[in-house]
Amino acid sequence: MIPVVEKDLCTGCGRCLEVCPPRAIYLEGERAKIEKEFCEECGLCASHCPQGAITIPWPHYVPHSERIVP
Amino acid sequence: MKGYKHLFSPGRIGPLEVKNRIKYAATVTNFNFRDGYVSDREVAYMEAQAEGGAGIVTTQGAYPDPKGEGKGFMGQMAIYDDRFIPGLARIAEAIHRHGALAALQIMHCGREGGVELDYCVMPSAVPQRLSYFKPPREMTLKEVEQAVKDHIAAARRAVAAGFDIIEISGIVGYLISAFISRYTNRRQDRYGGDLRSRCRLMVEVLQGIKAEVGDGIPVGIRLCGLELLDDRGGNTPEESLETFKIAEEAGADYVSATIGWHESARSVITRDVPMGHWLPVARRVKEVVSIPVMMAFRIFTPELAEEAIARGDIDFWEVCRPMIADPRLPQKAREGREGEIVPCLACNLCFFRLYYHQPIMCTVRPTLGHEGEPDWGYRGLPKASRRKRVLVIGGGPAGMEFAATAAERGHEVVLCEAQGELGGSLRYAAKVERGDEELLRFVRCLEGRCKREGVQIRLSEGVSPEGAKGFDTVVLATGARYAKLPGEAPSVLTPPEVFEGSISSERAVVIGGQGVGIAVALYLSGKGLKVSIVEGERRLGRDVNPFYLWRYLQVLKGRGVEILTQHEALRFEDGRLMCRCPEGERTLEADLFVMAVREDRWAELETWRRWAPEVLLVGDARRPRRLHNAVHEAYRLARGL
Numbered sequence: 191m192i193p194v195v196e197k198d199l200c201t202g203c204g205r206c207l208e209v210c211p212p213r214a215i216y217l218e219g220e221r222a223k224i225e226k227e228f229c230e231e232c233g234l235c236a237s238h239c240p241q242g243a244i245t246i247p248w249p250h251y252v253p254h255s256e257r258i259v260p
Numbered sequence: 261m262k263g264y265k266h267l268f269s270p271g272r273i274g275p276l277e278v279k280n281r282i283k284y285a286a287t288v289t290n291f292n293f294r295d296g297y298v299s300d301r302e303v304a305y306m307e308a309q310a311e312g313g314a315g316i317v318t319t320q321g322a323y324p325d326p327k328g329e330g331k332g333f334m335g336q337m338a339i340y341d342d343r344f345i346p347g348l349a350r351i352a353e354a355i356h357r358h359g360a361l362a363a364l365q366i367m368h369c370g371r372e373g374g375v376e377l378d379y380c381v382m383p384s385a386v387p388q389r390l391s392y393f394k395p396p397r398e399m400t401l402k403e404v405e406q407a408v409k410d411h412i413a414a415a416r417r418a419v420a421a422g423f424d425i426i427e428i429s430g431i432v433g434y435l436i437s438a439f440i441s442r443y444t445n446r447r448q449d450r451y452g453g454d455l456r457s458r459c460r461l462m463v464e465v466l467q468g469i470k471a472e473v474g475d476g477i478p479v480g481i482r483l484c485g486l487e488l489l490d491d492r493g494g495n496t497p498e499e500s501l502e503t504f505k506i507a508e509e510a511g512a513d514y515v516s517a518t519i520g521w522h523e524s525a526r527s528v529i530t531r532d533v534p535m536g537h538w539l540p541v542a543r544r545v546k547e548v549v550s551i552p553v554m555m556a557f558r559i560f561t562p563e564l565a566e567e568a569i570a571r572g573d574i575d576f577w578e579v580c581r582p583m584i585a586d587p588r589l590p591q592k593a594r595e596g597r598e599g600e601i602v603p604c605l606a607c608n609l610c611f612f613r614l615y616y617h618q619p620i621m622c623t624v625r626p627t628l629g630h631e632g633e634p635d636w637g638y639r640g641l642p643k644a645s646r647r648k649r650v651l652v653i654g655g656g657p658a659g660m661e662f663a664a665t666a667a668e669r670g671h672e673v674v675l676c677e678a679q680g681e682l683g684g685s686l687r688y689a690a691k692v693e694r695g696d697e698e699l700l701r702f703v704r705c706l707e708g709r710c711k712r713e714g715v716q717i718r719l720s721e722g723v724s725p726e727g728a729k730g731f732d733t734v735v736l737a738t739g740a741r742y743a744k745l746p747g748e749a750p751s752v753l754t755p756p757e758v759f760e761g762s763i764s765s766e767r768a769v770v771i772g773g774q775g776v777g778i779a780v781a782l783y784l785s786g787k788g789l790k791v792s793i794v795e796g797e798r799r800l801g802r803d804v805n806p807f808y809l810w811r812y813l814q815v816l817k818g819r820g821v822e823i824l825t826q827h828e829a830l831r832f833e834d835g836r837l838m839c840r841c842p843e844g845e846r847t848l849e850a851d852l853f854v855m856a857v858r859e860d861r862w863a864e865l866e867t868w869r870r871w872a873p874e875v876l877l878v879g880d881a882r883r884p885r886r887l888h889n890a891v892h893e894a895y896r897l898a899r900g901l
Contacts, residue, residue, distance in 0.1 A: 191618060191619070208797065208798065209802060210802070211802055211885070211886065212803075212883065212885045212886075212889060213883070228883060228885075230621075230885075231618055231621075232613060232616055232618060233613070233617055236617070237616050246617050246618065248334055248335070248617070249293055249294065250293055250294050250295050251293035251294075251295050251296075251297035251299075
């Protein structure tokens with residue numbers, strides 16, 4: 191899953207740029223931007239972001255009512 | 261066919277007959293939903309495992325408690341409520357469709373649990389050694405009793421979902437192992453104290469489940485054969501051995517011997533540990549119990565497993581990573597097609613990703629996690645609508661993967677390699693450390709695929725842009741270029757030149773401290789050179805799997821390699837290297853400089869475009885990265901050709 195950058199929370203500190211193995215993050219207008227083609231979906235940026243501005247969009251199993259009835 | 265008389269002979273677990281001695285072992289995938297429901301992706305993956313021919317297919321560990329204290333991974337499946345039964349039943353059905361026995365593992369992650377909480381539960385609040393895990397909280401007596409009930413209820417649900425075998429996980433720091441270990445269990449109540457008391461949780465879980473599910477359903481357990489926690493006051497090897505006997509007494513129908521905890525100070529499943537290294541531990545377990553004994557842990561080839569069973573070290577071969585890499589491993593071994601097995605390289609990409617809350621991925625198999633999506637091609641790729649003439653330049657992993665995949669789609673493919681043999685940078689990576697020669701297994705695998713798909717391979721054949729005339733598509737898989745510095749020094753080599761040539765220098769400076777620079781430093785320091793690494797960034801190895809990096813850094817330090825981070829290499833001057841560091845400028849002297857800073861080849865694209873209508877860059881030529889990027893990118897681009 192390609193991580194998602196919450197623009198309002200990102201301060202442009204650049205920590206994610208330092209840890210990204212394929213160098214797939216750059217700053218655009220002082221906000222982190224992920225190059226989708228090169229993102230290897232490793233999640234390092236999310237775990238290193240001091241602001242919690244990068245998250246991995248984990249899906250929940252919805253809608254429950256429709257799916258759990260066999 | 262080599263026979264594999266033992267591997268493919270029927271086995272027995274409790275009352276059940278198993279068609280062979282191969283058990284796909286429990287592996288967390290992170291494919292499931294965050295709330296514990298089974299996903300279509302997981303079902304398709306498990307079905308592929310069963311289809312591959314293993315006698316027993318084990319699910320990933322399901323956590324048994326509603327609070328999620330037992331949940332160690334974001335996408336771990338749950339079994340704490342009846343509402344999970346329909347999803348679990350889909351896995352059991354998928355396994356049964358292919359004639360395998362379905363085992364469900366129950367896993368309370370204990371010391372490594374509470375992934376979505378701000379604490380984890382443990383027998384005693386022994387601080388974490390690895391900062392990743394949650395602060396521990398001691399379980400009350402009531403909570404321990406509840407954990408026993410949770411495990412029993414989970415087993416009941418597993419049977420309701422149609423599973424044939426129940427497995428309990430008691431390894432690496434998970435709840436049951438944390439109770440068994442002297443290191444983490446300091447309780448004064450009946451669940452702590454001597455070994456038998458520390459094993460009480462395990463015994464009550466086993467006995468409770470046996471009583472719940474009856475004799476028709478075998479119950480097995482995975483336990484630590486060696487904790488490797490001597491530096492922390494963990495159990496002795498004798499005590500660990502005793503736990504298997506206690507499990508047997510409590511009614512276990514089989515045991516699996518595992519090695520080490522996640523916080524053990526040494527690595528147990530990396531390439532530096534030779535294949536089959538841990539079999540003597542299984543053998544000792546086998547000598548003290550009379551139920552079947554299994555083991556995974558670096559038993560990577562069917563040949564090795566066959567020998568181990570023949571020798572009486574194990575009764576069943578548990579396979580984790582090698583079947584992530586190739587679920588069809590059992591089938592290929594049985595049919596004598598060992599050469600077609602896609603080999604696990606023990607790179608631990610799969611394992612590492614779990615700790616960053618991402619689904620597992622496999623370096624050598626891009627289709628992992630997409631088994632149920634026909635266009636991903638796990639069961640074969642569709643033919644291209646138009647047959648193209650394709651020239652692939654560069655016989656490294658990216659070039660070979662591209663060539664084989666494009667040929668599989670029906671294209672006419674010529675692969676040119678300037679060197680006399682295939683492999684590209686993998687040939688150099690294979691020379692770095694003991695065990696790295698295993699990387700060549702993948703080179704042979706890709707070469708075999710190219711040949712079977714009819715790729716015309718031309719060795720020792722460089723290609724000039726004019727040579728691209730007549731091809732529809734040219735693929736530049738020529739690897740990275742190495743950066744150059746201004747100025748001159750007597751001996752400046754690139755990493756390939758280091759690995760190809762003979763080195764007579766004494767003092768080397770490696771410029772660049774990412775994966776390639778680390779590899780060169782390991783290689784040269786191993787040959788006795790005094791080595792310094794110069795890296796502009798604050799840390800080394802951003803592109804190295806942390807599961808390997810910590811050990812590499814340990815080895816480098818042990819060999820006295822000087823690590824100069826935040827040192828930017830500027831130029832050569834009078835045969836010396838000038839660097840900029842936080843303190844100002846600095847000069848480094850050496851009789852060998854290695855330029856291990858990689859660059860892409862986009863600049864070459866225009867020249868080639870003049871001769872071929874379509875030119876693609878792939879792998880390190882596109883952007884210098886790691887092996888899995890090269891393989892996955894090549895697969896993706898060739899799939900779309």
